[in-house]
Amino acid sequence: MGFLDINNVTKSYGAVEVLHKVDIEVQEGEFLVLVGPSGCGKSTLLNMIAGLEGITSGEIAIRDRVVNGVHPSKRNIAMVFQSYALYPNMTVGQNITFGLEMHGVPKADRDRAMADVAKLLQIENLLDRKPGQLSGGQRQRVAMGRALVRNPDVFLFDEPLSNLDAKLRVDMRTEIKKLHQKLGTTIVYVTHDQIEAMTLSTRIAVMYDGYVQQLGTPKEIYDNPANLFVASFMGSPSMNVLPARLRDLNGEIHAEITGAEDQSLHLRIENAPESYRAYLDAEVMLGIRPEAITDPEGADRNARNIQSLHNTVSVTEPAGADTFVSTTLSGKDCIARMRADADVHPGQAFDFAVNMDKAVLFDPKTEERIG
Amino acid sequence: MAIASADTAIRSSSFSRVLIYLVLLLFALFYLLPFGIMLVNSLKPLEEITGGNMVSLPREWTIAPWLSAWSTAQIGVEPTGLRPYFINSIVMAVPAVALSTIVGALNGYVLTKWQFRGATLIFGLLLFSCFIPFQIVLIPMARILGILDIAGTTTGLILVHFVYGIGFTTLYFRNYYAAFPTELVRAAQIDGAGFFQIFWRIMLPSSGPIIAVSCIWQFTNIWNDFLFGASFASGGSAPMTVALNNLVNSSTGVREYNVHFAGAIMAAAPTLLVYIVAGRYFVRGLMAGSVKG
């Protein structure tokens, strides 16, 4: 039993099922991020944990207590909304203590709790202002203060950073992470931004179309995506997915792709699992992350199986720290991520170094991972 | 940018602007004319009016017609002046406005934030009630007042106006609250606020403009109503509008036009006052509801 148990939960609106048998167990102190494209059901799931949406079937338990049908205010959760939802007619101080007041906490205790939270979030000088007189970042802090003051079992965040500008978003992201490290509270956090998901979480649930596609640590999700959707959704630029054929050359399995001039190229796969043999001579999808394709000098020194690939460079895009290099493989644009000073030029042939340790294969029909 | 372009727009068409203002001024004068004539004549002795001098200023200024209209003029058979009926109207309008506004606000709150099966249908029916002409409800309403044993009383009139107003006030508040962020209600729910606490602490404090709209609309309609007043309140419990009619139609002796004018202005004064005091909220509230909703 976890701290927060989501047990085979489904949600239907009328005849339409928008969440299908979601099963997630969250341990105490975990930072779980629900990530996925718009409309995949993240907010719905979060609202069901909060008690703002009914549960069609299945069970949600917090601290071993089933909370189906329990009123939101009695679940000991706190939520930070995308719009912050600060009460416009109340001051910052009143906003923060409203929940305590509704729960009948005496005024002296409320003031003490408010002072603690204000100090933690550095909003002491804002307590007498109305929300309308705050900047976006300050509102964000107040919204978090309102959640923190309740000292809940579980924090729920619904895209709390999406209304901030890019710079502030990164700052607040770091702050949320610091806060989590300091307080160690269990957090469920919804976002459609995969970078937020990677940086904040201890575990990620990637959702699509009402299904949890994969549940795992950021590293598992990134390195071992369970299917094509997860592979292409997580990571920026996204993973290169190339149609390829598996060939047995001298007893070793190779992925055969075509280059810019339709020449055949072979990439050796080391320690191939037995399951690959079933796909010999059949088409598969070969997934390689951009950072696994580099110039020979920039290749990962710890990689065991670096394969060289001779192909024409089509475009280079210097981006400061990195240079993104495009080349055509198997008829698709394939992006390589290189050092800023790599010696590549458009139109030239180049020896790409491909780290095949990191390559993954997918079944083109089921889109599931092979191996 | 916006200022600069407005500037040039003004300069390039200053002539047409002057024209527009002239026309507007003319219209304003035209509409103010009756009021002006009423005011002027209410401050004249009766002989000046009957002498055929309606438009010019009084030669002899007097407030006697006002005093007479207020406290001594013949209303029907009693020489009470309009004062008791003015009080009747206040006693009728204030509770009716307050009740219909509060119930409208509650309806709007429930219809937008506590969606239930059939909410749209109920709203549709309430909306429909706005389009039912007064005349159609007269007979059923008389029957109900009879059953409740409040026929012919101010209490009865309060009930009539309150019920008849709910459709309008619900419409106002529903549209206003439809644009009110639902996340606020959800946040308050998580904070542990109940149905009425959310209404009282979160919704109402943000409803200033629409409360003004609802109050002005209701007050004007209820104060100016004649048909319900004439039908459901008799004799001493009649509202101002009915009393004004009785004043004008009292057939003893000469027709005291100056007193009639003074009475008519008295009857109109409260609605004028409400518009002057709360008019800008009215416009703001209507805009808020329509633009966001």
Ligand SMILES: Nc1ncnc2c1ncn2[C@@H]1O[C@H](COP(=O)(O)OP(=O)(O)OP(=O)(O)O)[C@@H](O)[C@H]1O
């Ligand atoms: N009240 C409702 N009635 C019917 N369908 C609904 C209702 N609310 C949500 N849905 C559907 O449920 C699905 C999931 O919605 P949800 O709001 O959870 O998406 P989301 O993952 O949070 O997306 P976003 O990133 O855009 O916020 C959507 O397809 C949506 O159309």
Ligand SMILES: [Mg+2]
């Ligand atoms: Mg959402």
